[in-house]
Amino acid sequence: MSVTRPRGGGIIAFTFFMALLLTILPLPEWAGPYRPSWVVLVLIYWCMALPTRVGVGVGWLMGLLLDLINGVLLGQHALALAVVAYLATLLHQRIRVFPVWQQALTVLVLVGLSQMLVLWVLGVTGAVPRSWDYWLPSLTSMLLWPWVFVILRDVRRRFGVQ
Amino acid sequence: MRLILLIVLSVVLMTMDHRLAQMAHVRSTLSLVLAPVQYLVNFPVVAGRWFTEGLSTRRDLIAENANLKAEQLLLRAQVQKLEALESENRRLRELLHSGSRILSERVLIAELLAVDADPFTHQIVLNKGSRDGAFKGQPLLDSQGVMGQVVEVGPITSRALLITDASHAIPVQVNRNGIRAVALGTGAIDRLELAHVPDTADIRPGDLLITSGLGGRFPPGYPVGTVAEVTHDPGQAYALITARPSARLDRSREVLLVWPRMQTAPVEAETGTAPEERESGPDGSGEPAPEGSG
Numbered sequence: 002m003s004v005t006r007p008r009g010g011g012i013i014a015f016t017f018f019m020a021l022l023l024t025i026l027p028l029p030e031w032a033g034p035y036r037p038s039w040v041v042l043v044l045i046y047w048c049m050a051l052p053t054r055v056g057v058g059v060g061w062l063m064g065l066l067l068d069l070i071n072g073v074l075l076g077q078h079a080l081a082l083a084v085v086a087y088l089a090t091l092l093h094q095r096i097r098v099f100p101v102w103q104q105a106l107t108v109l110v111l112v113g114l115s116q117m118l119v120l121w122v123l124g125v126t127g128a129v130p131r132s133w134d135y136w137l138p139s140l141t142s143m144l145l146w147p148w149v150f151v152i153l154r155d156v157r158r159r160f161g162v163q
Numbered sequence: 164m165r166l167i168l169l170i171v172l173s174v175v176l177m178t179m180d181h182r183l184a185q186m187a188h189v190r191s192t193l194s195l196v197l198a199p200v201q202y203l204v205n206f207p208v209v210a211g212r213w214f215t216e217g218l219s220t221r222r223d224l225i226a227e228n229a230n231l232k233a234e235q236l237l238l239r240a241q242v243q244k245l246e247a248l249e250s251e252n253r254r255l256r257e258l259l260h261s262g263s264r265i266l267s268e269r270v271l272i273a274e275l276l277a278v279d280a281d282p283f284t285h286q287i288v289l290n291k292g293s294r295d296g297a298f299k300g301q302p303l304l305d306s307q308g309v310m311g312q313v314v315e316v317g318p319i320t321s322r323a324l325l326i327t328d329a330s331h332a333i334p335v336q337v338n339r340n341g342i343r344a345v346a347l348g349t350g351a352i353d354r355l356e357l358a359h360v361p362d363t364a365d366i367r368p369g370d371l372l373i374t375s376g377l378g379g380r381f382p383p384g385y386p387v388g389t390v391a392e393v394t395h396d397p398g399q400a401y402a403l404i405t406a407r408p409s410a411r412l413d414r415s416r417e418v419l420l421v422w423p424r425m426q427t428a429p430v431e432a433e434t435g436t437a438p439e440e441r442e443s444g445p446d447g448s449g450e451p452a453p454e455g456s457g
Contacts, residue, residue: 018200025204025278030413061169070197071281072288072315072322075190076176083169126181128330130283131350 009162048089060086081118109143194317285325308386308409336375357404382423
C-alpha cells in the first residue's frame with residue numbers, strides 16, 4: 002500500500018478540465034441558475050478517493066481558475082475550494098464508507114459551505130445576489146452526486162489512477 | 164499549516180484585486196491561459212452554425228439575399244438623410260459659434276463567445292482583445308442600442324459588463340426633452356432604473372433614453388432604452404422610473420466595439436476643414452476615455 006507509485010495525474014487533470022468546460026458550457030436562460038458546481042464535485046471526489054494526491058493546494062488552484070473563468074474577484078473561489086478540499090480530505094475515511102445518499106448529503110453540506118464562503122466575500126465587496134436562486138447549485142450538485150461518483154470511480158479504476 | 168497559508172493568500176489576492184489597478188495586467192495575462200477553454204466550448208456552436216449554413220438550400224439563400232438587398236437599400240437611404248443632417252448640424256453649430264461634435268466613430272465587429280459566466284453577473288466574453296485594439300472602458304453597441312462596456316482585456320479575448328449588471332451605471336438623457344439622468348442596472352436582463360429623478364420631471368412611459376455623453380465614456384446619441392413605467396410614490400423623495408434596454412442584450416451575437424471620438428473641437432480649428440477630411444481618418448488612436456461612469 003505504502004509503496005504505490007502515483008500515476009494517472011493526467012487523468013485527474015483531464016477530469017478537472019472537463020469540469021471547467023461544463024462550468025462555462027452555454028445553457029438555456031432558465032437552466033443557468035441550476036448549473037451544479039462541477040469543479041467542486043470533481044474536487045470532492047478526488048479528495049475522498051486520493052487524499053494524498055489531491056488536497057488543499059489543488060483545490061486552491063482550481064478555485065483560482067474558476068475565478069478567472071467566471072470573471073469574478075480573484076481568490077474568492079480559491080478560498081472556498083481550499084476549505085472544501087481541506088474538509089473533504091479530513092473526512093475522507095468516513096465519506097468513503099457512507100452509502101451513496103449519505104455521501105450526497107455530505108456533498109450538499111460541502112457545496113453549500115463553499116457557496117456560503119463565496120457569499121461572504123460577495124457581501125464584503127457589496128455584490129450580494131438578490132434571489133434565493135443563488136443556492137440552487139448546492140441542490141443540483143447533491144442530486145447529481147451519485148452519477149458523478151459512479152463515473153469518476155469507473156474512470157479511476159479503468160485508468161488505474163492511484 | 165497549508166490551509167491557513169492558502170486562506171491568507173486568497174484574502175491578500177482578493178484585496179489586491181479589489182484595490183490595485185495593476186492587477187488588471189495579471190488578469191489579462193492569466194486570461195490567455197483560459198482562452199483556449201473558452202474557444203473550445205464555443206466550437207460546437209460555431210460548428211453547428213457552419214453546418215446549418217452549409218446545408219441551407221439555394222432558394223433560402225436567394226430569398227435571404229433579396230431581403231438583405233432590400234434592407235441595405237433602405238439603410239442607404241436613411242444614411243443619405245443622416246449625412247445631410249449631419250452637415251447641416253455642423254453648419255448651424257458653426258453659425259452659433261459652438262463647438263462641433265464629430266459624429267463618426269471607428270467601429271469593429273466582435274463576436275460573442277458562447278460561454279456562460281456567473282448567472283448573477285451580466286458579463287459576456289468577446290473574441291477580440293488587446294491585439295485588435297480593444298481597451299478597458301470601451302463602449303459596446305449592437306444594432307439596436309448600447310450594450311455595455313469592456314471591463315477586462317486579454318490578448319485575444321475580452322470581457323464586457325452589460326448595462327443591466329447591478330454594478331453598472333450609464334448617463335442618459337430623454338430624447339424628447341433632454342432631461343438628464345443616470346440609468347442603473349438592476350441585475351434583471353430586461354430592466355434599468357433611473358436614479359434620483361425628481362417627482363416633477365417630465366418623463367413618460369415610451370420616452371426614448373439616449374446616451375448623453377457626459378462622463379466621457381459612451382459616445383452621445385445612442386439609444387439606451389425606453390421608459391417602461393413611471394411611479395410617483397408620495398412617500399419617496401424621487402420618482403421610481405424603470406426602463407427596458409433597447410439593445411438585445413441576451414440575443415445579439417455580433418456586437419460593435421466603438422472607438423469614441425467625442426472631443427468638442429473649438430470652432431477656429433474646424434472652420435478650415437472640409438467635410439471629407441473629417442471622414443478620412445479612422446486613425447485607430449484608441450485613446451482611452453477619461454475616467455467617468457463606471
